[in-house]
Amino acid sequence: MQRSRKYPQRTIPRALLYIRILDDLLKRGKQFVSSGELARITGVRDVQIRKDISNFGPVGKPRVGYQIRALKNLLEASVQKKAVQVVLFGMGNLGKAIARYPEFHTEKIKIAAAFEKDPRLIGKDLNGIRVYSLEKVNSVVKRTRALIGINAVPKEAAQEMADVMVAAGLRGIINFCPTPITIPDHVAVKNIDLTIEFMTLLCDINP
Amino acid sequence: MQRSRKYPQRTIPRALLYIRILDDLLKRGKQFVSSGELARITGVRDVQIRKDISNFGPVGKPRVGYQIRALKNLLEASVQKKAVQVVLFGMGNLGKAIARYPEFHTEKIKIAAAFEKDPRLIGKDLNGIRVYSLEKVNSVVKRTRALIGINAVPKEAAQEMADVMVAAGLRGIINFCPTPITIPDHVAVKNIDLTIEFMTLLCDINP
DNA sequence: TTTAATTCGTGAAGCATTTAACGAATGACA
DNA sequence: TGTCATTCGTTAAATGCTTCACGAATTAAA
Structure with missing residues (x-):
């Protein structure tokens, strides 16, 4: 099956992983997270994470990182299809x-x-x-x-x-x-x- | 974990798949198989199969294909570690x-x-x-x-x-x-x- | 207010993998 | 025996992915 791709193939499973981590962080009451922090948790390099996220839209703030809720929404909208x-x-x-x-x-x-x-x-x-x-x-x-x-x-x-x-x-x-x-x-x-x-x-x- | 690689990372799982198919063909009494035939069975392109196999050594015969037993032995020796x-x-x-x-x-x-x-x-x-x-x-x-x-x-x-x-x-x-x-x-x-x-x-x- | 440090975002460079192109070898068959 | 079709193996081109390098934005603090 050939897919008419919107995003690089390999960013999709990573994005799904990010969603899960973000969800977890949210549940623990966190509001912001940086690419470096996500990198420590997921094992994916921070640059890769920023590049992945940049596929979906600009959502991070320099010096602060990403607002978790907003990033999660963005990723879900892009990659997480409905039930x-x-x-x-x-x-x-x-x-x-x-x-x-x-x-x-x-x-x-x-x-x-x-x-x-x-x-x-x-x-x-x-x-x-x-x-x-x-x-x-x-x-x-x-x-x-x-x-x-x-x-x-x-x-x-x-x-x-x-x-x-x-x-x-x-x-x-x-x-x-x-x-x-x-x-x-x-x-x-x-x-x-x-x-x-x-x-x-x-x-x-x-x- | 960084591996000092002998073979391209992605050929390894494919080689393992080839081994399994070859085993199956052997059991059915077949002696030779071409890259085209393997391609039909596995869904991997024939060129890719030839390229993969060429990593391990020259074993095919033009116009005939691969001797199944020899190819299987070669792949197993390269990629299939002991128990x-x-x-x-x-x-x-x-x-x-x-x-x-x-x-x-x-x-x-x-x-x-x-x-x-x-x-x-x-x-x-x-x-x-x-x-x-x-x-x-x-x-x-x-x-x-x-x-x-x-x-x-x-x-x-x-x-x-x-x-x-x-x-x-x-x-x-x-x-x-x-x-x-x-x-x-x-x-x-x-x-x-x-x-x-x-x-x-x-x-x-x-x- | 200025400076410094941090972090994002991105174009370019660097790798890895796949696909294409094609020569060479082989066996089948006239 | 010579020709032809087939299939391997390999170099080169194309594609896709990751990493690098660095500018821009932002906040904290002097």
């Missing part, structure tokens, strides 16, 4: 853990439903998430207006599920299966491949 | 799912032990992984020669656990907590931040 409904495919160990993950039950991200082959799980409720049979995908996706699917099925079924998701009209897939999936260009994928993350980290350690 | 022992911190939902994840019980990656605060879990065995109290970290890490720790505790305890891991001599941390952790320079971190992955995907969809 998104998500559907989960696969209710094995990983699926269950995802279903219980508190960050996926917020106002911004909400798991609206789950799908599973195993008939023993169908009809159950896990953490408020109803489990449906795969025949219901189209209707449930339509009803919930879900945009994103999480692929948490065993890797043998990865491509099959991806095809189902595409057919149901989902626009993005988070793929936890350690297998590349092929999908049409108008659907975005993000692969989260834990084995590869592991081995990459190992390469960093053991040069 | 690594891992320890898991936190046996909540996420920790349990990780403990049960089959890819973490292979010859290459093995979860050697887990640590948990909740006394009700201590002493239990989950999928062959023994759960210890936090006091045992140093001795267990030493005994198992673990190099990497997985941080799967609630985010409030993230920094505390990271400190424990560093003190125990671990050299790398996979951090699932949605919180930046600060650690000394000689320890490598990889953050896996599902919320940020989600919102980033959403930005890709909704440009």
